[in-house]
Amino acid sequence: MKIGNKRLSVVGDRVLVKQESLEERTEVGLYLPQTVVEKEEVQGGRVVLIGPGIPLPQPQDVDDEPWRNVPSEPRYLPLQAEVGDYALFLKKAAVEIKFEGEKYLIVPHNSILVLIQEGPDVLEDLEDPEDLEDI
DSSP, X not given: OEETTEEOOOOTTEEEEXXXXXXXXXXXXXXXOHHHHHHTOEEEEEEEEEOXXXXXXXXXXXXXXXXXXXXXXXXXEOXXXXXXXXXXXXXXXXXXXXXXXXXXXEEEGGGEEEEEOOOOOGGGXXXXXXXXXXX
């Protein structure tokens, strides 16, 4: 994410989330139990930036010929979260930061409980119920 001449990058398997205000109902329509809202165990927000993913070992790291120097690019296992998704996550695992006057939360990917992803509705494109067999 770039603002002015500053650039913010998320590292590894972390996700940058724009926090929403605490309410019983999230902006996407999920109702949270009052006990959860009071204790702030679960927080919701919109994903604005994701890291590259979980780093994977390089093939030469497990090679039988460690003296061979083979240049390679880092490899990552991609994250399930995508920019624009709505995420419910464990608040205690999040770290709050302030960047250019805005508050954000850095959340480890494994602390995300639910992702709500918006996309094309597959059922809208169906003209015949028999098309469901193709899905």
